[in-house]
Amino acid sequence: MFGCTLANPDRLEYGRECVHVFYESLFLNALWHECHPTYLGVTLDRTLSYREHLTKTAGKLKNRNNLLMKLAGSTWGASANTLRSSALALCYSAAEYCAPVWSRSDHTSQVNVQLNSTMRLISGTLRSMPLPWLPVLSNIEPPALRSKAATDKLVEKIVKHDSWPIQPDILSPPLLRLTSSHCS
DSSP, rough: TTEEEEEEEEEEOOOGGGHHHHHHHHHHHHOOOOOEEEEEEEEOTTTTTOOHHHHHHHHHHHHHHHHHHHHSSSSSSSSHHHHHHIIIIIIIHHHTTHHHHHHTTHHHHHHHHHHHHHHHHHOOOOSSSSSGHHHHHTTTTHHHHHHHHOOOOHHHHHHHHHTTTTTHHHSSSSSSSOOOOOOO
């Protein structure tokens, strides 16, 4: 193929001599529809409810909570500081990835349930412990406060940079929204 390297038939790596091969493959192959595309690790859907992404994240957290449970049940990793550090590294890092994007979704409860389970593992409490006490006993802020802090930090960073194209959208958002097609 004129010196091209084809590692994957879906992706074409090319040099200067292969531009015409790339051009032909770009315009001759049809694009396919993806129901839930992933962009920068966030799974999108048509309504931007992030249900698919949060369901996947909750599944990841459940698997990582199982690892923490094994660590908590062992004799060499059962100290509270070790469990807290492991939970922050394993669970909270995965749970809070791109949190400013999806933190207002209706489906965040799926992730919050798993994070509450993580806090129960750290503190060693049972299911009967009221939820407001879990952050206090595990010494970790509640998920809603952590995602709000991440959002505030991102907005603060955007406000500081005048040259970023997103700044006008944050400082002066559009006043009108599109009307629904279901309205009369």
